[in-house]
Amino acid sequence: MAITIEIDHAKTRARAAAAAGLPVVPQSVSGRIRRLKWGILMLTLSIYYVTPFLRWDRGDNAPHQAVLLDFANGRLYAFFVEIWPQDLYLVTGLLVLASTVLILTNALAGRLWCGFACPQTVWTDLFLLVERRIDGDRRQRLKSIGAPLTIKRAVRIVAKHSAWLLISLATGGTLIFYFTDAPALVRGIASGNVSANALTWIVVFTATTYGLAGFAREQVCTFMCPWPRLQGAIWDPEAYTVNYRDYRGEQRTSAKKAAELRLQGKPAGDCVDCGQCVAVCPIGIDIREGPNFACINCGLCVDACDGVMSKLGRPRGLIDYESWKNIERGRRSEAPVNRLVRPKTIGLTAACLALAGTITLAFATKTTATLSVEHDRDPVAVRLSDGSLRNAYTVKLLNKSSNPHAYILSVTGVDARLAIIGHDATAPIEVAPDGSESLRVTLTAPAAAQGDVLFTARDETGATVLSARDRFVDR
Known part of the structure; x- marks a missing residue:
């Protein structure tokens, strides 16, 4: 069965108010x-x-x-x-x-x-x-x-x-x-x-x-x-939204007229067309007209209708949280089916759990300091007069904690001498709280060499070890 979901708010507001240009009250x-x-x-x-x-x-x-x-x-x-x-x-x-x-x-x-x-x-x-x-x-x-x-x-x-x-x-x-x-x-x-x-x-x-x-x-x-x-793309007829059970409510007539029709063995709906569902709606729509994109699913019309049904001695639920599929099943006098658990909701739940797990792991493994290394591009390597080979790097230490830290920088991977321009390579590097230090670092190898280099920075406690990998090249 084709479903037309109304999105023109003006057509579904209380008609008298809309005609008079009044706000929704x-x-x-x-x-x-x-x-x-x-x-x-x-x-x-x-x-x-x-x-x-x-x-x-x-x-x-x-x-x-x-x-x-x-x-x-x-x-x-x-x-x-x-x-x-x-x-x-x-x-x-x-x-x-x-x-x-x-x-x-x-x-x-x-x-x-x-x-x-x-x-x-x-x-x-x-x-x-x-x-x-x-x-x-x-x-x-x-x-x-x-x-x-x-x-x-x-x-x-x-x-x-x-x-x-x-x-x-x-x-x-x-x-x-x-x-x-x-x-x-x-x-x-x-x-x-x-x-x-x-x-x-x-x-x-x-x-x-x-x-x-x-x-x-x-x-x-x-x-x-x-x-x-966005409802046009993700509206789901199996979702439990506010809906009007028209198969029970129609044809609408007064309580007195409905009683007379039933005494005569004729069908009569439970809806007495009191308009309470429209009067309490903060959007001003009539939920009895079918699914509407303007409906915010607040359920106030459910309370209003249940109150009227209670006064009339009729069962609640004429308007209720119900899936549109069950409304269609009700029209065919079929029993309602709960399909909250279905492939779509299972897949979305799995996606939520996977995202939550990934984010939790990322937060748990997030460090309060980082080390980054950038190799000089021009030139990438320099041959010195004694035949040794030198590569230069920019090393940046970032301290994201609220306390100062001191780091000792070291390298492994190639047989090369570490030098920090303007700083003793063996002395700790002080990094202020919420601060960073950018260093010019050179590695000098006695002969031609090529391979990966692992830069390591260890703080004064030894508990924090930062590392970054780069490359030592000979040309």
């Missing part, structure tokens, strides 16, 4: 999914606002903020992990892993991230909570649209936008805390001693939060976010 709803969303909202906001103030002892020469994006010094810190610019391949790996996990989640339950943990969803829910507390629920807010401006309404408008701006300011300010020492910046803001650069970015992020969560809302999820457009 979702109604509040209670239920198990709404309670889960409140729990996730509290958890994610707590993590976001608290994390910059967590401390992590890294020694005297390193910052003690647990999570810090120190772009000025080229460092990313996350608790015990420290990433240098040379380690950005690890960040790339983490991004690839996150994308693969997102695709796996989509194969299991559609846009679950969008509906529960996406920052746009979380802050929009928070702004809507403030709006309901001040302006009332959906009916009161719809009445206020276009209503004459009274003192009472003006006070509400000022109170609502003031609360939104305070939340936006806290959000924008907290984001800046991830890029600098949070307690120090708080003290600077309190005393008025803060840089113009920090203030500019706080204003930018505050305005962004205020605009996206306060006004753009469903437009971000439908038009600005690229994820809905």
Whole structure:
């Protein structure tokens, strides 16, 4: 059976609101999914606002903020992990892993991230909570649209936008805390001693939060976010997404009319066309029209429908997390089949585990120092007057730890004398914390020789041994 998935948001919004050009004004709803969303909202906001103030002892020469994006010094810190610019391949790996996990989640339950943990969803829910507390629920807010401006309404408008701006300011300010020492910046803001650069970015992020969560809302999820457009490539009919069991709900009729039809032995659907599923939807779509790319899979329509079914004494699940394949099976009066475990999800899970294992191994074997060697290109070898042969190299020692280290440099592989220009070859080479030393090194062989050369640098403790391989050539 061919499936057309609607992506034109304007066609699937509540028709009256769309015709009048009104914004989507979702109604509040209670239920198990709404309670889960409140729990996730509290958890994610707590993590976001608290994390910059967590401390992590890294020694005297390193910052003690647990999570810090120190772009000025080229460092990313996350608790015990420290990433240098040379380690950005690890960040790339983490991004690839996150994308693969997102695709796996989509194969299991559609846009679950969008509906529960996406920052746009979380802050929009928070702004809507403030709006309901001040302006009332959906009916009161719809009445206020276009209503004459009274003192009472003006006070509400000022109170609502003031609360939104305070939340936006806290959000924008907290984001800046991830890029600098949070307690120090708080003290600077309190005393008025803060840089113009920090203030500019706080204003930018505050305005962004205020605009996206306060006004753009469903437009971000439908038009600005690229994820809905990717659904055409990765939409899976076996994924457990929010769907309407039309084989049970149709034909729609009132509860009284349905009872009369059933007494007469005629079919009648469970859907009473109350519109609650549309009223509570933060995107403003009608899930009964079939799969829709704009649906963020938040499940609020499930709570709304379950509440109506409960009042009517009918079983829940008219709208539920269900695979589209099972909807089609239901139309044929077949039993539902759970296919969460299938080749696609097995392959994606294996890919996630392989990526996670590789990244973990890379982090575990990552060193706090590196040694690199570059052979001179012109000339690659020099014949001295006594007949000996000399090759020159640039050796670079990089110390990525917060403590100074001293290294002894040695070579093996060819019978050649090591010399460090401007430095005693037998003396330790001091490298400052978060610093590097570049050395001009020569190898002189008494006769023609050719072969691999292994450069080794050992620190003063003997625990760290760095090595790099190059070539000694005779021409």
